[in-house]
Amino acid sequence: MKKILELITEEFEKAFEKAGYDKKLGKVGISNRPDLCQYQCNGAMAGAKLYHKAPIMIANDVVETIGSNTMFSSVEAVNPGFININLNSAFVAEYLNNMEKADKFGVENEQEKTIIVDYGGANVAKPLHIGHLRSAVIGESVKRIVKYQGNKVIGDVHLGDWGLQMGLIITELKERKPDLVYFNENYSGEYPAEAPFTISELEEIYPCASKKSKEDPDYKERAQHATLQLQSGYAPYRALWQHIMNVSKTDLKKNYDNLNVEFDLWKGESDAQPYIPGLIDDLVEKGLAYESQGALVVDITQEGDSKEYPPCIVRKSDGAALYATSDIATLVEREKDFNPDKYVYLADKRQSLHYTQFFRVAKKAGIVKPDSELVFIGFGTMNGKDGKPFKTREGGVMRLENLISKINEAVYDKIMENRSVSEEEARKTAKIVGLAALKYGDLSNQASKDYIFDIDRFASFEGNTGPYILYTIVRIKSIIEKYVAENGSIDDLSVTDTDNEEQLALMLELSKVNEVIENAAIELAPHKICSYIYDLSNAFNKFYHSTKILAEEDEDKKKGYIALISLVQKVLETCIDLLGFEAPDKM
Structure with a gap:
């Protein structure tokens, strides 16, 4: 299914071409001035140099060519040559109805790939602590997103179980x-x-x-x-x-x-050990590994590097293998077992050199295919309010189960402030909402950035938080339940056109979901989905506060409202599943 921006761009490419200009100038983007228009095309500005013509003249030519296209409610050329675009709400409604019927809201995948996501890295015989949080949470979300896009995905915990x-x-x-x-x-x-x-x-x-x-x-x-x-x-x-x-x-x-984190494989460093002797022999036979100060090393510096990289040590002077050796041997095993097209590794960004070294050795030695993608997602540090790595009050590293317990308790206290449920029900809900608070608090930040872990802020039911997103979903569920209880049916409903400003804003936000998910999959960026569902939740709540949904007397209008918010619920629930949490029935 084509994205809404693609459909708009196609119309403008035709218009530019028909007006005698290069169709490539017809690219359309979301407006950076939403108070003026929904979308904008700046191609006339670029065309001015190509055609030695004032941009406003080019823009006027294109607008004239667009004419009375039913896709648009208005298309206007403004100085010095921008084209402001607003869509017809009937077109947006039709798009949403088609999107609702499409598989995965029209999310597409140009080429199915086999992808291995390596995102555990826990050491056996040790408890999980907060240092394991980001790898698990980001990795799980990345795995779910690329799988949703239509890839074959294998998640491996890759335990530290040797040495x-x-x-x-x-x-x-x-x-x-x-x-x-x-x-x-x-x-x-x-x-x-x-x-x-x-x-x-x-x-x-x-x-x-x-x-x-x-x-x-x-x-x-x-x-x-x-x-x-x-x-x-x-x-x-x-x-x-x-x-x-x-x-x-x-x-x-x-x-x-x-943490609602699942792995397809529970393999570890020990599984790679049988492949190490053959790997070492192969590196030596190919003339890649040589002796340096008693150790066996492989040079990895490449032409074009802005800095010199130290060689990768694959065997120490005492004959022992290193982490790099084990990781390269793991690639040998994975190539044999799965023949993947892409590898995604998650670890602290301070390990960047390690991943650069063993990725380059793997490519240089032909262990992975020349076109195989080796991607390292290096994440930042989770810090306390003092800006330093998050610690217990005693100054030690906090166990992950204790961290989860703390945030669940904070959510429970907020639920009990407005107590309308039993203590047992509040505890059950707090566990679901607490996980959302924890995961969203982490995932809403770009992976490479350090961030402040603030339990009070993350557990808030207001603002850019997991609980706010869940509260929006629960609110929609409640409206639909009341509608059904009033003998309304949610079967075969369709989103309808509107002159309601808040409704149209919600419809436009909703139409972006397929493009957002595809971009998140391509860029391996869960934070893009977080940003989207926050905007979508805000758009829904503005619509909710300005519109009497259930009190609407026009039955067709009411059905259109219910169809719209039902689709919002489906989209939000799909997105939070991609982030690795779910919504309760009540909050």
Whole structure:
């Protein structure tokens, strides 16, 4: 389905061509002066140089050619050569009715792609903390948006489940519970199915072991040896590692579920390890990897770079692989399993160099196809009101479940201020609205920007917040429920033309949805959807306050109103689903 701007532009391209000018000058955009017109065409200004003619003369020629086109209510040339455009409300109503019938509101996809979104990155044996929030929330939304556009999308949590942290946990377990069969060299039976620790114990063991390793060189050496044994396939430690994985995944899934975040794959760094030896051999055979100060490196600087990039280290001098090696090996695995057209990675923007390095090695070595897209979305920091990274009152890193609890409590307090529901119902609603407050508060910012996490502002039912968007949806639901209760039917209704200024403004805002979603998918930018639904909610509320929807005596008008706000509800609910949250029935 063509976008409304495309349809308007087509008419102006024809008009420019008919008037004797290049059709490319007919591009139309949304007016930057909505008080004067809805859309504008500035092609006459550019045409002045091409045709050595005053822009107002060109604009007048085009307006004359447009004539009495029923698409427009007015087309006017104004000095020094702008063309102001207003649409006929009957045309907009017809467009909305066609959009409502179209699949996905007319959102289209030029070419279906297989896309892998890598957006988890949590480490096993550790609780999720607020540092994991942005990756999960932005990644989930990006995944949903590009999937909605019509792509095959695979989301991977890509766990940090390999390396020294595992050796540290095993070493600490051996100190605390030396009698476990995993530490008995003479044990030859099957290993227990039950883990010898809980998630709470595990989360306490790792930081304790990490602290010891920094203070005790002998302890660190034992941990490194345990890591080597694990990675060499030592059966007892592999069995312990599997317990760590199972217990951690169960807890991580619970926490990601609380964020309404889902992954198609629960793979980790360990899955890439079998591919590393072949990868190293391939890089050496192709003459890309060479030895530098005992390490194996690959140069990544390219012609045209504005700065010199350090080479990518793929093997340390002691023979160990690095994160970059693991990430490149993961690409080898993903190419074999999925042959994707595009990769999207989410991580703190301070990791930009790491992604530049392994992306370039992958391209240089032919690990991914020449036309494969490798995209890094580097996000900014979530800061407290003091402008510094958000912390607990004690100065520590806040657990994600505690952050969710805090914002749910803030929403609950606001609901109870105007108590009209039971406490149980308020708690249930607060959980839904709290998630919207949290996610919208994050997603409404451009990913690369740092932002201030303000619970009071995010939980507000007014302003540019998640709760305000949900309140708008709930308001529409309430109107439609009352309409149905008055024996009204919402089947086979159509949006109708209007002379109501606020209604037309709402209709025009609604008509943008397909273009907004397509742009958000192309640019991987959830904040564009946030901005749109805020504008749409504002347009609806202005219409609501200026129009007696249910009290309208003209039955045809009333049906047109209900058709319009029903479509607003559908669009808003679709968009918040793309952002990863939902609306309650009441607020």
